Amino acid sequence: MWQSSAIDCNNLVASDSFSPAQPLSCGxxxxxxxxxxxxxxxxHWCSRAAKILPESPGWVCFPEVLVPLRVNHAGDVECMSxxxxxCxxxxxxxxxxxxxxxAPLGLIxxxxxxxxxxxxxxxxxxTPGHWCQMGAIFYGLGK
Known part of the structure; x- marks a missing residue:
């Protein structure tokens, strides 16, 4: 919910009537x-946030997907390549x-x-069973 100032935003979050909405994500x-x-x-807030927020902490493997995955600053799953x-x-x-x-250097x-x-x-x-879909499920991205 948009608020016109930080004070209004803080007051809304602190109020008894506040219930969090579905988060808005980039990508x-x-x-x-x-x-x-x-x-x-x-x-845009997505662009501004991407400049200051780090990538996901690192590469992760899941038993069902034998390629290292991570979530990038855009909120999308990516495979090591x-x-x-x-991949x-x-x-x-x-x-x-x-x-x-x-992880080797020079990854894209x-x-x-x-x-x-x-x-x-x-x-x-x-695509059911695709590594992108599996990664989104593992990371709880709701894609």
Whole structure:
């Protein structure tokens, strides 16, 4: 809920009638709701937040997805890659975790959502069992 000042915002949150709304997120979710990711306008809160917030803490492997994943500042799942196209798939969970713990330099991740759609013709979130969808479920992103 938009408030015209920080004082009004704090008063609303402190009030007994306040109940949190569904959070607004940047990236693919923002694109679906508002027609833009929020990152293209330098004055937009998504763009401003992306400049100051860190990436997700690190790469993580899940037993069902044998490629290191993380969530980027846009709120999209991405897989470890060096070319924005091919994920670094591993043969076992232990191999995946070892790679996640020792990420190489020069990574250029493949990002789910609009970037994945441009490359492959689908966001990845909309395909059952796809690593993008599985990652979104694991991270609780609701995509």
């Amino acid at each position: 693919q979710n923002h694109m679906e709701m508002w027609g833009s990711t929020g990152y293209t306008d330098s004055g 060096d070319n924005r196209r091919d 670094f798939w591993q043969q076992s969970f232990s191999d995946c975790q070892r790679l996640a713990d020792n 991740p493949l990002v789910c959502g609009s970037a994945h759609n441009t490359e492959y013709g689908g966001t990845g979130y909309d």
